[in-house]
Amino acid sequence: xxxxxxxxxxxxxxxxxxxxxxxxxxxxxxxxxxxxxxxxxxxxxxxxxxxxxxxxxxxxxxxxxxxxxxxxxxxxxxxxxxxxxxxxxxxxxxxxxxxxxxxxxxxxxxxxxxxxxxxxxxxxxxxxxxxxxxxxxxxxxxxxxxxxxxxxxxxxxxxxxxxxxxxxxxxxxxxxxxxxxxxxxxxxxxxxxxxxxxxxxxxxxxxxxxxxxxxxxxxxxxxxxxxxxxxxxxxxxxxxxxxxxxxxxxxxxxxxxxxxxxxxxxxxxxxxxxxxxxxxxxxxxxxxxxxxxxxxxxxxxxxxxxxxxxxxxxxxxxxxxxxxxxxxxxxxxxxxxxxxxxxxxxxxxxxxxxxxxxxxxxxxxxxxxxxxxxxxxxxxxxxxxxxxxxxxxxxxxxxxxxxxxxxxxxxxxxxxxxxxxxxxxxxxxxxxxxxxxxxxxxxxxxxxxx
Amino acid sequence: xxxxxxxxxxxxxxxxxxxxxxxxxxxxxxxxxxxxxxxxxxxxxxxxxxxxxxxxxxxxxxxxxxxxxxxxxxxxxxxxxxxxxxxxxxxxxxxxxxxxxxxxxxxxxxxxxxxxxxxxxxxxxxxxxxxxxxxxxxxxxxxxxxxxxxxxxxxxxxxxxxxxxxxxxxxxxxxxxxxxxxxxxxxxxxxxxxxxxxxxxxxxxxxxxxxxxxxxxxxxxxxxxxxxxxxxxxxxxxxxxxxxxxxxxxxxxxxxxxxxxxxxxxxxxxxxxxxxxxxxxxxxxxxxxxxxxxx
Numbered sequence: 202x203x204x205x206x207x208x209x210x211x212x213x214x215x216x217x218x219x220x221x222x223x224x225x226x227x228x229x230x231x232x233x234x235x236x237x238x239x240x241x242x243x244x245x246x247x248x249x250x251x252x253x254x255x256x257x258x259x260x261x262x263x264x265x266x267x268x269x270x271x272x273x274x275x276x277x278x279x280x281x282x283x284x285x286x287x288x289x290x291x292x293x294x295x296x297x298x299x300x301x302x303x304x305x306x307x308x309x310x311x312x313x314x315x316x317x318x319x320x321x322x323x324x325x326x327x328x329x330x331x332x333x334x335x336x337x338x339x340x341x342x343x344x345x346x347x348x349x350x351x352x353x354x355x356x357x358x359x360x361x362x363x364x365x366x367x368x369x370x371x372x373x374x375x376x377x378x379x380x381x382x383x384x385x386x387x388x389x390x391x392x393x394x395x396x397x398x399x400x401x402x403x404x405x406x407x408x409x410x411x412x413x414x415x416x417x418x419x420x421x422x423x424x425x426x427x428x429x430x431x432x433x434x435x436x437x438x439x440x441x442x443x444x445x446x447x448x449x450x451x452x453x454x455x456x457x458x459x460x461x462x463x464x465x466x467x468x469x470x471x472x473x474x475x476x477x478x479x480x481x482x483x484x485x486x487x488x489x490x491x492x493x494x495x496x497x498x499x500x501x502x503x504x505x506x507x508x509x510x511x512x513x514x515x516x517x518x519x520x521x522x523x524x525x526x527x528x529x530x531x532x533x534x535x536x537x538x539x540x541x542x543x544x545x546x547x548x549x550x551x552x553x554x555x556x557x558x559x560x561x562x563x564x565x566x567x568x569x570x571x572x573x574x575x576x577x578x579x580x581x582x583x584x585x586x587x588x589x590x591x592x593x594x595x596x597x598x599x600x601x602x603x604x605x606x607x608x609x610x611x612x613x614x615x616x617x618x619x620x621x622x623x624x625x626x627x628x629x630x631x632x633x634x635x636x637x638x639x640x641x642x643x644x645x646x647x648x649x650x651x
Numbered sequence: 652x653x654x655x656x657x658x659x660x661x662x663x664x665x666x667x668x669x670x671x672x673x674x675x676x677x678x679x680x681x682x683x684x685x686x687x688x689x690x691x692x693x694x695x696x697x698x699x700x701x702x703x704x705x706x707x708x709x710x711x712x713x714x715x716x717x718x719x720x721x722x723x724x725x726x727x728x729x730x731x732x733x734x735x736x737x738x739x740x741x742x743x744x745x746x747x748x749x750x751x752x753x754x755x756x757x758x759x760x761x762x763x764x765x766x767x768x769x770x771x772x773x774x775x776x777x778x779x780x781x782x783x784x785x786x787x788x789x790x791x792x793x794x795x796x797x798x799x800x801x802x803x804x805x806x807x808x809x810x811x812x813x814x815x816x817x818x819x820x821x822x823x824x825x826x827x828x829x830x831x832x833x834x835x836x837x838x839x840x841x842x843x844x845x846x847x848x849x850x851x852x853x854x855x856x857x858x859x860x861x862x863x864x865x866x867x868x869x870x871x872x873x874x875x876x877x878x879x880x881x882x883x884x885x886x887x888x889x890x891x892x893x894x895x896x897x898x899x900x901x902x903x904x905x906x907x908x909x910x911x912x913x914x915x916x917x918x919x920x921x922x923x924x925x926x927x928x929x930x931x932x933x934x935x936x937x938x939x940x941x942x943x944x945x946x
Contacts, residue, residue, distance in 0.1 A: 303908050305891075306911070310697070331695075332697070377743065417802060419891075475780065475799060475802050475892075476779055476781065611909065612909070612911065615905065616911040619890070619893060619894065622892045622893070623892055623893040631943075641910060647830070648695060
């Protein structure tokens with residue numbers, strides 16, 4: 202009996218061993234077949250369809266979830282690409298924003314995942330340099346010539362990992378009706394920096410919240426920093442910053458952050474804002490008419506606020522210039538985001554072709570019409586049927602605009618986000634935040650080889 | 652025949668235990684050793700990663716963030732007496748003095764089966780600066796008590812301690828109840844006849860009788876404070892304000908996913924393992940040595 206059991210166990214072990222070996226064999230075959238879909242198949246999977254062999258491009262993005270019409274619109278764009286490229290299938294994974302970045306970090310470590318992804322340019326893309334394909338020599342001249350904000354999108358190592366798509370500008374959205382009700386002149390209330398501070402003092406003295414704000418998620422601090430640093434850096438400083446040469450301990454960063462402190466001291470932000478988030482509490486606050494002003498970054502916010510507060514109630518204007526700015530007028534504006542190709546893409550040519558298709562005037566026009574995303578092409582002018590949105594487009598178009606957003610590394614921004622509520626509550630200093638953020642920035646840049 | 656059986660025994664044992672050992676090694680020890688190995692390198696996935704010796708550990712130990720987070724861990728562990736005593740007392744109350752103890756145990760257990768994410772969202776809505784609790788306090792004229800429960804650095808850790816108690820008390824009650832059910836009822840009856848009161852029966856009979864279960868529970872709680880706080884912190888406070896509620900597991904996550912600093916994340920992970928080994932391994936070894944000495 203015992204021998205029978207022992208024999209049975211030995212047999213079981215043998216079968217298990219064979220099964221494991223067989224599984225390894227199939228896994229190996231599987232990985233070989235995946236690899237064979239890569240470089241070897243490039244000739245068979247050209248955008249024109251090649252030999253007709255089927256190819257699937259995996260696309261990861263948070264963008265379709267940004268607008269209610271997003272999923273349908275991106276489906277239309279990808280359908281058109283599939284139609285023009287027989288045998289090609291686009292598989293879109295539309296993640297929530299935070300999930301996207303966690304998944305992408307994992308994919309970039311494992312070097313397995315999507316072929317095409319949504320990405321921010323500059324330092325963010327530079328942080329994933331080992332996973333992304335430089336696009337500067339792969340984009341067609343027609344596309345490269347017509348895309349705006351290329352300079353802001355180049356990473357500190359000099360490569361363009363992201364083809365910028367869509368555009369945005371930070372602007373000041375304010376409720377003229379609430380200002381009139383408070384006895385203030387809506388045309389003058391935010392005309393200059395001093396006016397802004399005086400308006401905050403007057404409104405807060407009356408118990409009205411001047412600026413919709415929420416500091417607990419920390420995004421607001423970085424938003425103000427983009428606005429102020431774009432205003433404060435001259436051409437040389439900007440060039441130095443986007444190439445990773447300007448430390449955050451430069452006095453102009455302290456100057457920028459001190460303007461936020463100045464706003465806080467003038468009563469621009471409510472006490473409750475410490476426990477609120479920018480996404481979505483502050484947006485809700487300005488749309489609901491519970492605060493007068495908001496540094497918005499998309500035209501939709503202005504339209505929603507006006508729909509809720511009555512026609513003619515809201516105004517879209519450039520953010521007032523801070524003292525010490527070398528510019529007469531400038532707004533932080535740039536590409537809304539962009540598209541990248543991973544260096545393990547099953548077919549890089551095809552992936553680049555897909556990006557070109559997303560950036561094409563037809564696709565950008567479709568995105569504008571369906572999701573209100575202004576295009577980022579100099580050869581594609583759009584108009585809105587809403588006057589506030591038109592004012593917003595006018596701010597985006599201003600020729601001096603540029604963005605400092607993409608020159609901050611994710612590591613430095615994480616410090617800003619973490620310390621935002623502490624700064625507003627007076628629990629930490631501007632210098633302490635910038636020192637820590639600079640240490641993170643320098644370390645992140647050093648990993649890019651800067 | 653007997654000789655043959657003895658020869659087959661080790662092979663059979665190895666075969667039966669082997670898969671489990673391999674699985675544990677592959678899932679648990681393999682990655683831990685890999686991270687431990689990488690913690691001595693300037694680890695850059697998919698790029699050259701030069702050997703840096705103990706530099707990563709020195710960087711971590713010298714960083715203000717890590718020191719703040721270790722302090723947070725220490726403060727959270729101060730909740731341990733609360734997390735042990737409250738379920739213990741509830742267990743003892745349910746042991747005899749309450750009708751339908753099973754129903755009560757179920758009620759206490761419900762929070763333990765809720766996902767930390769759900770609990771985090773629930774309590775964020777309750778305890779936010781404009782949340783239900785503060786709104787209620789303001790409504791009844793207690794404005795001075797409407798505090799920033801999750802936004803004041805000195806309040807957020809005590810709030811988390813209480814939330815852990817709320818979420819875990821049911822599990823403690825179930826574990827202690829199971830242990831207490833094995834204690835002969837006659838002991839309590841005899842003590843009662845001798846005039847021992849409720850407190851005496853709890854401290855002189857119940858606690859010594861179930862001390863192994865209590866130590867098990869203490870161990871679970873300490874491990875949870877180091878390893879399983881992520882879901883709560885992520886949803887409830889995001890580690891803030893600043894680093895005031897950041898725990899070591901959340902810090903490691905931030906180091907990798909927000910900062911992209913893999914070498915220091917590896918060093919932090921290994922330090923976390925070392926702390927847990929020190930907390931459990933050293934006392935366990937001392938106890939074993941003492942027991943050997945006694946025998």
